[in-house]
Amino acid sequence: xxxxxxxxxxxxxxxxxxxxxxxxxxxxxxxxxxxxxxxxxxxxxxxxxxxxxxxxxxxxxxxxxxxxxxxxxxxxxxxxxxxxxxxxxxxxxxxxxxxxxxxxxxxxxxxxxxxxxxxxxxxxxxxxxxxxxxxxxxxxxxxxxxxxxxxxxxxxxxxxxxxxxxxxxxxxxxxxxxxxxxxxxxxxxxxxxxxxxxxxxxxxxxxxxxxxxxxxxxxxxxxxxxxxxxxxxxxxxxxxxxxxxxxxxxxxxxxxxxxxxxx
Amino acid sequence: xxxxxxxxxxxxxxxxxxxxxxxxxxxxxxxxxxxxxxxxxxxxxxxxxxxxxxxxxxxxxxxxxxxxxxxxxxxxxxxxxxxxxxxxxxxxxxxxxxxxxxxxxxxxxxxxxxxxxxxxxxxxxxxxxxxxxxxxxxxxxxxxxxxxxxxxxxxxxxxxxxxxxxxxxxxxxxxxxxxxxxxxxxxxxxxxxxxxxxxxxxxxxxxxxxxxxxxxxxxxxxxxxxxxxxxxxxxxxxxxxxxxxxxxxxxxxxxxxxxxxxxxxxxxxxxxxxxxxxxxxxxxxxxxxxxxxxxxxxxxxxxxxxxxxxx
Numbered sequence: 001x002x003x004x005x006x007x008x009x010x011x012x013x014x015x016x017x018x019x020x021x022x023x024x025x026x027x028x029x030x031x032x033x034x035x036x037x038x039x040x041x042x043x044x045x046x047x048x049x050x051x052x053x054x055x056x057x058x059x060x061x062x063x064x065x066x067x068x069x070x071x072x073x074x075x076x077x078x079x080x081x082x083x084x085x086x087x088x089x090x091x092x093x094x095x096x097x098x099x100x101x102x103x104x105x106x107x108x109x110x111x112x113x114x115x116x117x118x119x120x121x122x123x124x125x126x127x128x129x130x131x132x133x134x135x136x137x138x139x140x141x142x143x144x145x146x147x148x149x150x151x152x153x154x155x156x157x158x159x160x161x162x163x164x165x166x167x168x169x170x171x172x173x174x175x176x177x178x179x180x181x182x183x184x185x186x187x188x189x190x191x192x193x194x195x196x197x198x199x200x201x202x203x204x205x206x207x208x209x210x211x212x213x214x215x216x217x218x219x220x221x222x223x224x225x226x227x228x229x230x231x232x233x234x235x236x237x238x239x240x241x242x243x244x245x246x247x248x249x250x251x252x253x254x255x256x257x258x259x260x261x262x263x
Numbered sequence: 264x265x266x267x268x269x270x271x272x273x274x275x276x277x278x279x280x281x282x283x284x285x286x287x288x289x290x291x292x293x294x295x296x297x298x299x300x301x302x303x304x305x306x307x308x309x310x311x312x313x314x315x316x317x318x319x320x321x322x323x324x325x326x327x328x329x330x331x332x333x334x335x336x337x338x339x340x341x342x343x344x345x346x347x348x349x350x351x352x353x354x355x356x357x358x359x360x361x362x363x364x365x366x367x368x369x370x371x372x373x374x375x376x377x378x379x380x381x382x383x384x385x386x387x388x389x390x391x392x393x394x395x396x397x398x399x400x401x402x403x404x405x406x407x408x409x410x411x412x413x414x415x416x417x418x419x420x421x422x423x424x425x426x427x428x429x430x431x432x433x434x435x436x437x438x439x440x441x442x443x444x445x446x447x448x449x450x451x452x453x454x455x456x457x458x459x460x461x462x463x464x465x466x467x468x469x470x471x472x473x474x475x476x477x478x479x480x481x482x483x484x485x486x487x488x489x490x491x492x493x494x495x496x497x498x499x500x501x502x503x504x505x506x507x508x509x510x511x512x513x514x515x516x517x518x519x520x521x522x523x524x525x526x527x528x529x530x531x532x533x534x535x536x537x538x539x540x541x542x543x544x545x546x547x548x549x550x551x552x553x554x555x556x557x558x559x560x561x562x563x564x565x566x567x568x569x570x571x572x573x574x
Contacts, residue, residue: 006367032374036280073369077274080429083436116434120276120372127275127369136367149298151310155359158314159321160367166315166322173326193328197454200328201461204338207323208347208462209470215315219308229307 001164001171008131012061020243021134021142027250028130032123034254038261040115045261049122052253053129060133067125067132081116085109136160141233154231162218169210173203271339271383271421271448272364275372279432286428287377293385294358297351304351304482313352317359320344326458338458339421339451341387342395342414346463349479350392350487357384382424386494387417391459392483393491399481403467407460413491414459418452419445420498423505441505 011017016024031049038045057064090108131139137157144153177199219227278286301309320340327337340360345353361380365371371379394413398405422444429435467474474480 008367029373032275032372033280035276036278036283036374070369077272077277080440081277081434083439084434087436112433116276118276120274123275123372123374124369127366127373131367131369139366149294151298151301152294152355152358152362154310155314155317155355156362158311159317159359159363162315162318163321163363166318167325170322170325194457196328197457198461200326200337201458202465203326204323204343204458205462205465205469207326208319208466211315211319211322212312212470212473215312218315219311222311227307229310 001168003161003164004136005164005167006160007136008128009135010062010066010132012133014059014061014133015242015246016056016060016133018242019133019246020237020239021138022145022237022239023243023247023250024130024134025139025142025146027247027254028126030251030254031126034257035119035123037258038119041111042115042261045257046115046118046122048257048260052257053122053125056126056129060129062129062132067128070128071121071125073124077120078117081113084112084116088112137233138235138237141235141237145237150230157231162214165214166207166211169207173207177203271425272361272371272379273375273382273425273428274369275374277372277432277434278375278378278428279434280374282428282432283374283378286375286381290377290380290385293354294380297354300351301355309352313348313356314359316344316348316352317356317363320356320360321363323462328454328458337454338462339383339387339418339455341384341421342391342410342417342455343459343462345388345392346395346410346413346459347466347473347480349483350388351483352479353388353392354385357388360384378425378428382421382428386420386424389487390417390420390491390495390498393487393489394495396483396485397488397492403464407464407467410463411456411460413495415452415456416495416498418448418455419502420494422448423498423502426505437505441502445502 031052035049038049053067054064057066060066085105086103086109088106088109090106090111092104093107093110095104134142137160140153140157140160143156144150301313320338320343323338323340323343325337341353341357344356347353348356358380361371361384362376365373365376365379391410391413394416395406395410398409401409423441426435426437426440426444429440430437463474472478
């Protein structure tokens with residue numbers, strides 16, 4: 001597995017790719033906060049927010065459907081919100097019988113349900129765009145500039161750096177389990193659920209020990225290369241005037257979105 | 264294939280701004296304490312260790328075992344991380360895991376990340392470590408048994424907190440979300456408990472020094488026993504109460520000013536959370552909860568099948 005197997009970065013040479021990672025992180029968070037602030041049923045503002053997203057997609061040279069295609073990930077969670085359809089008082093729209101209960105969908109409930117889904121859908125697309133136009137190590141570095149404590153960003157950087165190594169390790173463990181679990185066609189291999197859980201637990205313990213011992217070797221190797229408690233980067237990460245203009249423009253657009261949503 | 268979303272990660276849009284901010288404040292304060300404690304007690308050697316351990320938790324979540332009907336058990340890891348690394352380090356490791364899941368995989372939102380860290384990283388670590396610490400000088404069987412209970416409770420606590428946050432945000436109805444979430448996670452928690460116990464047993468057998476006297480796991484103060492015990496007690500007391508009498512919980516919340524919009528909802532889906540023919544008894548509430556669980560379970564399996572077929 002390659003070291004950037006997990007990165008969702010898409011290498012293009014675009015205006016948005018060249019922006020400072022801090023700008024992209026801040027605008028993403030402000031956009032998501034703005035979505036949470038928009039009142040239920042602010043259709044024009046939701047539409048405007050979506051246009052803003054399309055615009056960002058296009059300017060990143062990713063194609064305008066890029067984030068749309070990947071945005072279904074948050075959809076299963078919509079199940080959790082489904083009860084608002086029936087629970088908010090309002091004019092009944094439709095009633096249907098399921099088993100022994102009458103379900104009445106109210107207009108207020110439907111409005112709230114759709115608003116929650118749209119907010120979530122817009123927010124997740126912006127987050128998808130953020131990692132598509134920013135290399136993950138740069139993003140972590142941006143958070144360090146934004147005063148996230150260094151110990152956290154360093155742990156995250158290490159997590160990212162060694163995730164693919166340990167994932168390879170997991171695949172080795174899974175492959176070993178599979179090759180030992182041969183079965184004649186038609187019959188089942190292995191024991192009951194407890195036995196399977198024990199195997200999985202032992203694999204997790206094994207993985208822990210391998211990771212623990214590996215971290216020792218990593219530390220020694222880092223010391224050998226002059227590690228003194230701080231990580232350095234070759235990227236300068238300096239805010240240029242274009243970065244300031246882009247931030248101001250994006251914040252103004254999001255502010256306009258709020259104004260549209262309230263009138 | 265590399266990464267499958269877990270059911271506790273709340274996406275953006277499902278929590279109200281005010282609930283998100285309150286959770287972020289609690290999380291930030293706890294993390295601040297964790298950072299100042301770890302900076303004091305750990306050398307620079309510990310930073311790579313914690314980073315690799317965070318990658319370990321992330322990777323360990325990929326180890327699963329088939330249970331039944333296409334579902335599988337896997338690890339969330341909060342309790343395990345706190346038991347092997349100590350509570351503060353465990354919290355930081357879990358925070359890193361949840362942050363990467365949200366940032367890189369969009370599993371869980373950014374504005375609601377404070378809530379996700381609180382539910383899956385901080386509370387799980389406090390319960391996992393607190394309960395384990397109370398028997399850390401006991402026999403091997405006692406330690407493993409308590410670790411299992413702690414792992415199960417930590418998952419339940421996460422589910423309970425998630426339900427309460429969703430309810431306070433006006434996203435879900437308390438009478439349905441609590442029985443459904445607790446019911447589903449009572450099963451997920453069993454998987455968590457089994458993997459945690461067997462992983463610890465394996466570590467105790469092969470590297471007893473990592474969990475014995477003088478290890479990171481034994482260093483933290485006895486105050487954790489009270490903290491973990493208290494949170495566990497709250498979960499144990501609150502869960503049956505919330506499942507059997509959600510209206511009561513709602514009244515308490517209104518009296519204490521938790522919700523500004525006391526929604527007098529016409530509960531048409533299951534009137535007053537009970538099944539009409541059974542009357543207003545605890546049994547009827549539990550059955551209503553079970554019905555909720557079955558519906559949610561079926562939907563989850565269907566959605567899961569659909570996603571699997573696509574990828």
